Amino acid sequence: MPVQVAVCGPRFCTERDKDQAYEVGRLLAQAGATVLNGGGIGVMAAVSAGARSADGLVIGIRPGATRDDANPDLSAVLVTNMGEARNAILVWSADAVIVVGGSWGTLSELALAKRRGVPVVSLGGWQILDADGNPVPDAPPTAATPRDAVTFALSRPGEPGSP
Template sequence: MPNQVAVCGPRECTEQDAANAHEVGRLLAQAGATVLNGGGAGVMAAVSAGARSAGGLVIGVRPGASKNDANPDLSAVLVTNMGEARNAVLVWSADAVIVVGGSWGTLSELALAKRRGVPVVSLGGWQMLDVDGHPVPDSPPIAATPQDAVAFALEHAGS
């Protein structure tokens, strides 16, 4: 079975985050991974478009009771009617998580993944620092490029 990699990020993102997410999606699809995301706008739409541009399978996990607001590049939509609790469904379904950019919802997905022991890498997103500005032990590595983020996720998926 192919790796399932969740890509998490804000629905309101920067142009750089969108470009990074698009490239992450494309690279994951080229590697044969199934791309999971929240199925909405912003980072979610960009990663979906990137994956679909490379012929990838893209699954969106929506928080509401309808798939009508899902982005158009999804291969399939899971409607949960769970609100933010859908973040747990997304993370529990992933073999690895790539965080692109940052929002409070994205931070919750990162925390859920770390708590579950799912490999996580951050690209232009959250950094966990202690009071002295040093990385918190076991905090997610920071990727410099989409290529680095995808390589980490695929290497550590399921570990």
């Protein structure tokens, strides 16, 4: 069974986030991974487009009750009618998580991944720091490039926790 990598990020994101998400999707698809995401706009649409550009399989997990607002580059859409609770489905279905950019919803996905023990890496997004501004010991690592993020995710699928 192919590795399933969730790519999480905000629907309202920067152009840099979109560019990085597109490249992450393309690289994951080239490696044969199944790409999971929230199926909406922003980072979700960019990673979907990147994966589809490389003929990848892309599954969107939507918060609403219909597929009407799903992005067009998805291979399949799962509707949950669960609102943000769908974030748990996304993370529990993943062997690894890549976070691109940051929003409150994205932070919840990062936290759920950490609690579940799924390898998670942040690309241009959330950094968890202590009161002195240092990364907390169990904080997810940060990647400098989309390739670094994908390499991390594919080298640790299903491995409990992150380094």
